[in-house]
Amino acid sequence: xxxxxxxxxxxxxLDPEVHDSNxxxxxxxxxxxxxxxxxxxxxxxxxREIAGNVKQHTLEHLDTYLEQxxxxxxxxxxxxxYAIDDAAVNAQVLRIMNETGSQxxxxxxxxxxxxxxxxxxLEKNGKTVVETDLGEFILQIDGDHPSHIVxxxxxxxxxxxxxxxxxxxxxxxxxxxxxxxxRARKHLRQKYIDAEVGLTGGNFVSxxxxxxxxxxxxxxxxxxxxxxxxxxxxxxxxxxxxxxxxLGLFINLIGRSGTGQQVTVYNQFISGPxxxxxxxxxxxxxxxxxxxxxxxVLASDCREILRCIRCGACLNxxxxxxxxxxxxxxxxxxxxxxAVLSPLLAGNRFPELADLPKASSLCGACNExxxxxxxxxxxxxxxxxKAKREGAKEAMKGTPNLGMWAxxxxxxxxxxxxxxxxxxxxxxxxxxxxxxxxxxxxxARKLPKFEGGEFRKWFKKRAK
Amino acid sequence: xxxxxxxxxxAIRAALDPLPxxxxxxxxxxxxxxxxxxxxxxxxxxxxxxRLAFASGRYYDSVPVLADFLKAEGSILGxxxxxxxxxxxxxxxxxxxxxxxxxxxxxxxxxITRATAGVAESGTIMLTDTDTSCRLGALAPxxxxxxxxxxxxxxxxxxxxxxxxDDPSIIFATGPSKTADxxxxxIEGVHGPGIQIALVxxx
Numbered sequence: 001x002x003x004x005x006x007x008x009x010x011x012x013x014l015d016p017e018v019h020d021s022n023x024x025x026x027x028x029x030x031x032x033x034x035x036x037x038x039x040x041x042x043x044x045x046x047x048r049e050i051a052g053n054v055k056q057h058t059l060e061h062l063d064t065y066l067e068q069x070x071x072x073x074x075x076x077x078x079x080x081x082y083a084i085d086d087a088a089v090n091a092q093v094l095r096i097m098n099e100t101g102s103q104x105x106x107x108x109x110x111x112x113x114x115x116x117x118x119x120x121x122l123e124k125n126g127k128t129v130v131e132t133d134l135g136e137f138i139l140q141i142d143g144d145h146p147s148h149i150v151x152x153x154x155x156x157x158x159x160x161x162x163x164x165x166x167x168x169x170x171x172x173x174x175x176x177x178x179x180x181x182x183r184a185r186k187h188l189r190q191k192y193i194d195a196e197v198g199l200t201g202g203n204f205v206s207x208x209x210x211x212x213x214x215x216x217x218x219x220x221x222x223x224x225x226x227x228x229x230x231x232x233x234x235x236x237x238x239x240x241x242x243x244x245x246x247l248g249l250f251i252n253l254i255g256r257s258g259t260g261q262q263v264t265v266y267n268q269f270i271s272g273p274x275x276x277x278x279x280x281x282x283x284x285x286x287x288x289x290x291x292x293x294x295x296x297v298l299a300s301d302c303r304e305i306l307r308c309i310r311c312g313a314c315l316n317x318x319x320x321x322x323x324x325x326x327x328x329x330x331x332x333x334x335x336x337x338x339a340v341l342s343p344l345l346a347g348n349r350f351p352e353l354a355d356l357p358k359a360s361s362l363c364g365a366c367n368e369x370x371x372x373x374x375x376x377x378x379x380x381x382x383x384x385x386k387a388k389r390e391g392a393k394e395a396m397k398g399t400p401n402l403g404m405w406a407x408x409x410x411x412x413x414x415x416x417x418x419x420x421x422x423x424x425x426x427x428x429x430x431x432x433x434x435x436x437x438x439x440x441x442x443x444a445r446k447l448p449k450f451e452g453g454e455f456r457k458w459f460k461k462r463a464k
Numbered sequence: 465x466x467x468x469x470x471x472x473x474x475a476i477r478a479a480l481d482p483l484p485x486x487x488x489x490x491x492x493x494x495x496x497x498x499x500x501x502x503x504x505x506x507x508x509x510x511x512x513x514x515r516l517a518f519a520s521g522r523y524y525d526s527v528p529v530l531a532d533f534l535k536a537e538g539s540i541l542g543x544x545x546x547x548x549x550x551x552x553x554x555x556x557x558x559x560x561x562x563x564x565x566x567x568x569x570x571x572x573x574x575x576i577t578r579a580t581a582g583v584a585e586s587g588t589i590m591l592t593d594t595d596t597s598c599r600l601g602a603l604a605p606x607x608x609x610x611x612x613x614x615x616x617x618x619x620x621x622x623x624x625x626x627x628x629x630d631d632p633s634i635i636f637a638t639g640p641s642k643t644a645d646x647x648x649x650x651i652e653g654v655h656g657p658g659i660q661i662a663l664v665x666x667x
Contacts, residue, residue, distance in 0.1 A: 024648070025648050050496065053490040057489045057490065062476050063477050066473070077632075083468055084472060088468055134646075134654060135643075138645070151644070158647055177651055178651050185653070218654035219655040222603050225599075225633070226600050226603050249492070249497055251636070263588065265637065265642055266636065266637055266638075268634070268635050268636075270632065270634075271630075271632050274593060274633065275631075277594075278593050280599040281599050289472070291471075291472045299479035
């Protein structure tokens with residue numbers, strides 16, 4: 001099949017095994033999400049709407065809440081830093097490592113660190129960084145990137161993973177998922193003990209109390225904060241919510257929406273260094289609030305996308321993502337959320353990703369499953385409009401020229417004439433029309449008889 | 465950096481200033497987030513036990529029965545919070561340290577620490593820095609036993625959140641550590657405990 005859009009090409013050329021992993025993984029999580037939410041709540045939509053409004057309210061008062069969060073963290077004994085972009089946040093982390101005499105970092109999953117390529121930066125500067133989430137660890141040894149924001153290696157199968165483990169000296173080839181997991185447990189256990197710094201992201205931040213919330217299933221973020229002396233949390237400024245009480249909404253939604261669990265195994269609420277009486281855990285906590293173009297998104301007409309809590313429900317339900325997989329989006333954030341967020345976060349590289357908002361049938365499923373009710377289809381349309389206005393070439397590829405149609409629609413006389421001429425279609429052999437798309441359309445269908453153009457006549461008579 | 469701070473704050477204000485109106489904070493009732501009960505229970509303890517089992521956790525309210533389970537699992541050497549060791553007085557066949565020895569981190573097969581609260585609607589155990597004698601003792605061994613007072617079982621998450629206080633590290637643990645990263649197949653025991661136990665006592 002000939003196709004001009006990059007995402008279509010990737011989907012067409014995808015290894016069938018990878019396609020099936022992506023498709024089945026997404027479908028399964030979507031079904032679990034539905035079953036869990038509708039088992040546990042009579043009207044889950046009410047939760048989504050309110051959670052969306054809580055986030056929208058916070059974003060629209062972000063200056064106030066960010067200031068409050070900063071004060072709260074300082075009161076708790078944590079140190080607060082700000083970073084305007086990728087270079088700034090990477091430099092801050094390196095500086096903290098150097099100032100504390102740290103060589104090795106264990107980190108838990110954070111999409112923001114993917115966004116700013118932190119791992120490469122720290123390694124280039126002589127530091128050792130170990131990803132500890134099982135999926136992220138496998139990506140690290142393979143030099144690969146996540147294809148899903150919650151299940152990062154959904155595009156891989158056990159045979160490939162077993163080969164990678166064999167190559168890395170983690171044991172002889174064995175593709176039993178339980179053996180793979182045990183070997184990773186043993187290998188990473190020593191890494192936690194050896195490291196000085198534990199780095200995490202943050203799923204939510206309560207401005208009132210200065211608490212970050214970390215949501216994980218494996219317990220790696222707990223280990224990153226039990227065996228080490230320095231904790232660094234790298235957090236996008238959009239992660240704030242007003243109060244601890246509001247967290248009750250989000251911890252009930254994120255697990256159910258993302259993986260269909262009633263609640264994710266570990267929800268950690270971290271507000272500062274360990275207690276003096278506690279023998280283990282960080283003596284320093286550093287919170288780095290990162291902009292990296294989020295304030296540009298806040299100033300745009302797509303600011304609702306900043307509500308996103310990264311659950312992945314919109315990826316799992318999306319008919320395009322299910323066919324193309326996450327890597328087809330050529331950016332850190334795939335799926336419907338990525339089709340909005342990635343071009344916006346690209347700044348002046350917007351034209352390069354301007355085709356992503358077109359990777360949607362606008363079916364609306366992403367909006368229906370979103371735990372913070374983001375009107376993703378509306379935002380996709382706004383970005384299509386932006387791409388058109390800015391003449392982004394990438395967005396125009398494969399789009400038929402609609403100039404003739406536009407002229408016709410804006411001239412009533414021409415429109416009426418065209419309608420009356422529609423009847424001639426019934427007398428000419430339409431399969432002879434020498435346009436490739438008309439030919440291909442009719443290859444599988446028959447054009448029905450034209451019966452239009454009668455309404456105006458009928459309406460005129462009726463009015464008399 | 466302080467200059468980054470000023471740049472970010474002024475960018476936020478510049479983005480928000482033109483908004484004609486701003487979304488008010490929604491006032492939501494606590495009942496909104498309380499999940500439908502999975503059955504009828506005559507106590508919070510019974511509901512907690514049911515939900516913990518649903519989350520693949522294990523519930524005990526008898527120390528000898530728990531000790532038999534440990535022995536059956538071949539789990540002999542473990543760590544215990546010194547203030548809880550009296551619960552295991554008279555139990556034979558277990559070797560229990562009350563000082564966590566870092567060099568035995570991979571030898572301890574169970575860890576016994578205090579839970580601050582339990583959440584009945586989900587079978588969740590709430591751990592805090594205040595009540596956890598040692599973070600690694602609750603995390604590194606294959607089996608974690610959280611000792612929970614029956615009176616500290618609260619009905620739902622909002623009630624547990626109300627108990628946060630000023631503790632710097634609060635953990636909601638619901639069942640054992642798990643992953644489904646490899647082909648979506650569920651495996652228990654990744655970095656944290658592979659078996660999560662709640663020992664509910666009533667004093």
